[in-house]
Amino acid sequence: MPTITYRDALNQALREEMQRDPNVFLMGEEVGLYQGAYKVSRGLLEEFGAKRVVDTPIAELGFAGIGVGAAMGGLRPVVEFMTWNFAVLALDQIVNSAAKMLYMSGGQIPVPIVFRGPNGAALQLSSQHSQAWESWLSHIPGLKVVAPATPYDAKGLLKAAIRDNNPVVVLEGEMLYNNKGEVPEGEIVVPIGQADVKREGRHVTLICHSKTVAIALKAADQLASQDIAAEVLDLRTLRPLDDAAILRSVTKTNRAVVVEEGWPQCGIGAQVVDLIQREAFDQLDAPVLRVTQADVPMPYNKQLERLAKPSPDKVVAAARRVLYLD
């Protein structure tokens, strides 16, 4: 099976979907001539031409709105944001137009659009460019939100997002683009709404998504050396959450730690904890703990940034606490 990067997996997904369906087109800053700020759209302008790979001005609200209009008109736009930090400018189109149109038109006007781009912190990009937006975006009824962690899931989920008739937010990661993983040739579609057990275990469930999957897997390695078998559950889709998979795993392990890049207040972990305490109360042997970014704007200082982010050590410490070992 070929091993490719997360970046190339996204590129394959875009290329295959654009080949499959002439209504699919890509739009965003530097997606054409420059082939993408992170080279996700490499070769696409050459293959599909300027009508289907559209370079836009630096005007997120404007081109997001063009995308929503195109989707309402029957096309299937993929709108790339250079980062989700810039997409904050476009939230009005995402939240008020894309997410609401199907409902407010009484089901007459679907908006089959994909908004995608890197989310969360990279390295030393400071407070304004290091933010994780998943809890903001998955708050909104009418949107679907996916956050793939591996090249396989990136390809499969982007393809599923493009084919979905609802607006889908695809959260990628600057620190993920170079990660390599096995991706089979040909058609793979990962259904939206399905979590994935990335590692089996029976003592504690580490619930994670996107970049925190790698953190949880490292933590699970450390825990294994302490005879603790951690299960790593990758949510993959944040809206709709795969409730059944979460409950299945917690029923097996009786303890959980939720790991996310975002801030603690109203985070994804808060939503997961709500589900667990409501539906799996009698399975719990300990309160569910969360590992999040520190509740501060991301520091620029390298050491402070490291301390503010979730880390394998923090996950190990939380796992030991829910096992009453510390």
Next chain:
Amino acid sequence: MATTVVMEALSPTMEEGRLVKWSKAVGEAVKTGETLAEVETDKAVMELVARADGQLLKQIVAEGATVPVGEAVAVIGAPGESVATPAATAPAKTQPAQQPSAVSPQPSTPVAPADATQVVRASPLARRLAKERGVDLKLVQGSGPGGRVVMRDLEGAGGAAVGLPVPVPRSAVPEPVGGVAYRDVPLTQIRKTIAKRLGTSLGPIPHFFLTTEVDMERAADARAALNQQLGDQGQNQAKISINDILLKATALALTKHGACNAWWQDDHIRYWNEVHVGMAVAIEDGLITPVIRNTDRKSLLEIGTEARELAGRARERRLRPEEYTGSTFSVSNLGMFDIDQFTAVINPPEAAILAVGAMSAKPVAMDGAVVVRRRLRMTLSCDHRVIDGATGAAFLRTVKQMLENPLAMLL
């Protein structure tokens, strides 16, 4: 519908039970509450009672077999009903409804006084498992924060162990080399329990010891006079022993020195308003501490009768859990072994224990002359977290004064 009978947790620490004897034969009618079998636990031989009416359709295990708590041992059902034999390993969780709190076979028996005021902290999972396995959470020592009972505290109590890691990893025991220079004896259930309980005592508890010698002339005379009186009344079987007088004196002294009638509870100290004196009894293969409840309010005769009855059943291993739990103070007497004095290990969570040696005649100086008197040495072991030196000494002095002047017990 057929009801599966499972091995129940008949003592707080029981993990498995040996089915000593079936009391009902296959085909015999049984009623709820009737004894089905006698089971030897880690502490005593107990009765396993029926939780359903019907006929004993099947005995799944043979007499003499040892069965983990929660596993099926028999089936009760309607006569002629076909028995779908439950897997011998069927965990208790498959039949939750049939076994409500099973720790005490006689629900009407008063439970240990500790239960009345105790708020049980337990994780939701531990609560569910305890309910399914018929374990009384009040009797389980919680290892979580604030004494919360968590899953690992119930491991072995009828459920499949999931191999949870324990806080302190145990080091591997080296294999014996030749196996001839010594003899390895597997730990019996009671030896394991003793080791576990006392291991939590002398190590973590800061003990200190106070010894005093008591003149027993008057107490011994009083005993002789009382027994003479009982004989005159035709109550020849009833006899007061020195130990009974010691228990009474101790109990009365505890009412005056509440500081010694206490439990160390990690984040607080519980001072008992009631006095329940435990008395250590040597039994074959171990020891156990039956409790004389409200010792301070009982007469010497009542104490004596109860002490002998409890000790007798303790030696036969027929004590019920509520008869050996909940003491607020303990007395250990090795006088019958000719021990002059010794130090006893505190029975947690109690704050003190009184170790009593043999009464013997010896020369002592009294009013400027050497006279022969019957004397007895006693040593109080105190938990310094609860009791300070002077506090313990004051209590011991009261015990001594009561024994040296037994009439004081009438005050």
